[in-house]
Amino acid sequence: MSMPSRPVSISSPSPKRWWALVVLALTQLVVVLDGTIVNIALPQAQQELGLSDVERQWVVTAYALAFGALLLLGGRVADYWGRKRTFLVGMLGFGVASAFGGVAQNGTELIIARGLQGVFAALLAPAALALLTVTFPSGRERNTAFAVFGTVAGAGAAVGLVLGGVLTEFADWRWCLLVNVFFVIVGLIGGIFLVKESKAEGNNRYDLLGALTVTLGLGSLVYGFSLAEHGWAQIETIGFLALGAGLLVLFVVIERRVAQPLLPLRIVTNPVRGGAFLVQAIVGSVLIGSMLYVAFHLQIVLGMDPLPAGLATLPMTLMIMVMAPVATKLLSAIGPRPLMIVGPLIAAAGLAYLSLITADGSYFVQVMPALIVVGIGMAMIFVPLQNLALTGVAPHDAGAASATLNSALQIGGSIGLSVFTALYASTVAGYDGGGSELDAFTSGYAAAFVAAAIGMVLASIIAAVFIRGSKSDLLPQGADAEASPALPVH
The missing domain is CATH 1.20.1250.20 (MFS general substrate transporter like domains)
Structure with missing residues (x-):
C-alpha cells in the first residue's frame, strides 16, 4: 500500500x-x-x-x-x-x-x-x-x-x-x-x-539566479528613482535606472529557461492578471508612498501630536471597511471590470482634492473629506482585485500568483515613494511663493498628491485596456457569489 x-x-x-x-x-x-x-x-x-x-x-x-x-x-x-x-x-x-x-x-x-x-x-x-x-x-x-x-x-x-x-x-x-x-x-x-x-x-530546486537578478534589479530601480531628487538627468540616476531595467530583462530571460522558475511567466502574461498586478503596483504607490505625506502634513504643518495624527488617518481605512460589503454586492451584480475602472477614478478625485491643501487649512475641510473619497475608491478596487489576480491560475501556481500580487503592492510602494520624494524635494527647493517654510512643505506634499492622482487615472486606463471579458469569464466557478474584500498586505 x-x-x-x-x-x-x-x-x-x-x-x-x-x-x-x-x-x-x-x-x-x-x-x-x-x-x-x-x-x-x-x-x-x-x-x-x-x-x-x-x-x-x-x-x-x-x-x-x-x-x-x-x-x-x-x-x-x-x-x-x-x-x-x-x-x-x-x-x-x-x-x-x-x-x-x-x-x-x-x-x-x-x-x-x-x-x-x-x-x-x-x-x-x-x-x-x-x-x-x-x-x-x-x-x-x-x-x-x-x-x-x-x-x-x-x-x-x-x-x-x-x-x-x-x-x-x-x-x-x-x-x-x-x-x-x-x-x-x-x-x-x-x-x-x-x-x-x-x-x-x-525534487524541488531553488531558482537562485532568478532571485538574485530580480532582487538586484528592483533595488537598482528603486535606488535610481530615489536619486532623482538630485535631477533626472544625472548620470547616477540614469545609470541605476538602466541597470535595474537591464537586470529585470535578464530575470525574464532566466525565468523562461529555468526548469523551476521563481515566477512562472504564465502567471503575469495573462492580460487580466497582468492588468491586476499593474493596478496593484499603482495602488501600492498611493497607500505606501503618498499617504506617508498625509502623516507629515498632519504633524509638521497642522501641528498634531502623534496620537491625534494617527487617529486622523483612520477615515480612509474605516470607509474601505464600510464600502467593502457594498462593493461586494456590486461585484456580484455587474462584475469586476466596472469597479476596476471607476474605483481608481474616485480615488484620483480624492487625491486631487487633497492636493489643494494649504498651510493654514483645516483638517476637517481639506484632509478628512479627501481621505473618505479615497477610501471609497480603494474599496471598489480591493474587492475584485484578488479574484482577478488568481483568475485561471492552476492550483500549483496559486502561491506564486498570490505572492506576486503582494510583491506588486510593496514594490509599487517603494518606487512610488521614491518618485514622490523626488517631486516633493524639487518642489520645495524651487518654491518661490514668498510664504513660510510650512507653505513650501505644503506645496511639496501637494505635488506628491497630484502625482498619485495621475497614477490612479493611469490605473483606470490599465483596467479598461487589460481587464476585459464578461462577468462569468472574470469571476469563474461562482467566485462572484463568494467574493470578499481582498485587503492589501502593507
Missing part, C-alpha cells in the same frame, strides 16, 4: 488548530502593521537621529523593498525547506531586526534594521499563509480561518498608525520597533507548540 502524500496529522482536525490560527493571524498583524507603524514616528525619529529627507524616505522604502523583492523566494523557501521551520526563523529574525532598529543610533543603522525586517517578513508572511492552508485544508472552517486572517490583514495598517501614535506620544518613537519583540515572543512560543511542520514534496 502506498503511503499518503500528505501526513494525516496535518489535515486531521486538532483542538490546537484554532490556537494556531491565533498565532498565524498575530503574525500577519505584525507584518502588516510594521509597514505603517513608523510613519507617525518618523518626524520624531528624523529630529532625534538627524535624518535627511532621503534617509527618512528609506526608513519606509527599505522595509517595503526587501519585503516585496524577496516574497517570491520566501514562499519557495517555506515550501521546500519546511513551513514551520521557515516561520520560526522568520519570526526570530524579525524580532532581532526590530530590537536592532529600536536601539539604532543613526540613520544608517535604522535603515539597515528596517531592511532586515523586510527580509525576515518575506520569510514570515508566505510561511504563515501556507501553514494556514495546510492547517485548514477545506470546508467551512477553512473559510472562517481565511476570513479571520484577511480581516487582520485589512485592519493591520490602521492598527499600525494608531499604535504608532500611542507609542510615540506616550513612550518614545523607538517603541514602534521594540514593541515587535513582545509579538515575536508570543509567535515563537505558539509556533513551536501549536503549528505542525509541512513541506512540498518532490
